[in-house]
Amino acid sequence: MTYLTVKVPGRFRADVAFLDVETRKVPTDGFVMQNGEVLRNRWQAFLVGMARDGEILIAYHPDEAILLRDVRLALYWHKAIAYSATREFDEMVLKGRFTNARRAHEPEPFYPHLFRPQDWEWRNMRKEPSEPMALRGNDVPSRDVPSWWTTRDPDKRMTVYVHLLRDVAELVARYGEPDDECWAWCQAVFSNYDFAKGQLGKLAS
Numbered sequence: 001m002t003y004l005t006v007k008v009p010g011r012f013r014a015d016v017a018f019l020d021v022e023t024r025k026v027p028t029d030g031f032v033m034q035n036g037e038v039l040r041n042r043w044q045a046f047l048v049g050m051a052r053d054g055e056i057l058i059a060y061h062p063d064e065a066i067l068l069r070d071v072r073l074a075l076y077w078h079k080a081i082a083y084s085a086t087r088e089f090d091e092m093v094l095k096g097r098f099t100n101a102r103r104a105h106e107p108e109p110f111y112p113h114l115f116r117p118q119d120w121e122w123r124n125m126r127k128e129p130s131e132p133m134a135l136r137g138n139d140v141p142s143r144d145v146p147s148w149w150t151t152r153d154p155d156k157r158m159t160v161y162v163h164l165l166r167d168v169a170e171l172v173a174r175y176g177e178p179d180d181e182c183w184a185w186c187q188a189v190f191s192n193y194d195f196a197k198g199q200l201g202k203l204a205s
Contacts, residue, residue: 002070004058006165006199008051008172010181016123017078018171021090022047022164024146031110033099042111043093046149047160049168050074051176056168058161064112068094072114080121082175091122130174131183134191139163162196165189 023043031039048059048071057074061067071094075081083090088105092098096113097105140148140159148156166189172178173186189196 002059002061002066003074004060004161004200006056006058008054008056008169008182009185010179010183011054012051012172012176012178012182014053015078016080016082016176017050017052017075018168018176019051019075019081019083019090020049020164020167020171021045021083021093022049022145022149022160023093024149028111033103034106035103037103039099039103043089043098044111045093046146047164048094049164051168051172052078056165056172058164068112068114075120078120080123082123082125082171084126084171084174085124086126088122088124091117091124125171125175128175133170133173134187136166137191137193137196139166139193158197158200159193161200162193165196165200 023045025041026044028039028042031042033039044064045067046060048067050057050059050071052075059067059070059074061070085091087101089098092105094114095117096109096111097107099106140156140163145160145163149160151157169186169189173183173190178186189199
């Protein structure tokens with residue numbers, strides 16, 4: 001399995017897995033959508049962060065099928081997956097059905113996707129009440145994550161790992177009912193780059 005594992009101190013909800021996906025655009029070879037339009041590019045997952053069982057896992061692999069296999073294995077025993085996104089982005093990317101921001105989701109998957117995604121209850125927390133977060137520390141803009149991931153600069157690549165770790169820690173803090181120890185850790189990860197980087201250690205180098 002291709003995971004980075006970060007132990008989370010304290011406690012958060014054990015009945016839900018918290019998930020965030022980093023994506024990039026790749027060609028579709030002229031896929032025709034249900035509405036008759038050609039979709040030239042799709043969103044491909046290349047990193048997936050998951051909080052469950054007292055830890056955060058970051059799944060990575062250059063082979064999309066292996067990445068999705070490892071995500072399924074990490075979430076296998078959980079009944080619900082929580083995320084936060086407009087238009088169910090993370091969910092629909094992993095279901096292989098997302099097209100673009102201005103078009104309907106495809107009714108059936110048309111690119112590699114999680115096996116049997118219906119095995120989970122998907123919960124989009126975007127409009128749910130949530131706890132406040134500290135100011136986010138130094139970070140890479142979301143739009144630049146794909147290019148920073150492919151760079152040979154190890155500092156930029158590390159920043160992508162920190163970015164995803166923060167996104168997942170934010171979900172845990174806002175929606176995971178953390179105890180005080182877990183809450184403080186999530187806030188420190190979110191606001192302090194050096195602290196967040198230290199949680200990854202040498203694993204992401």
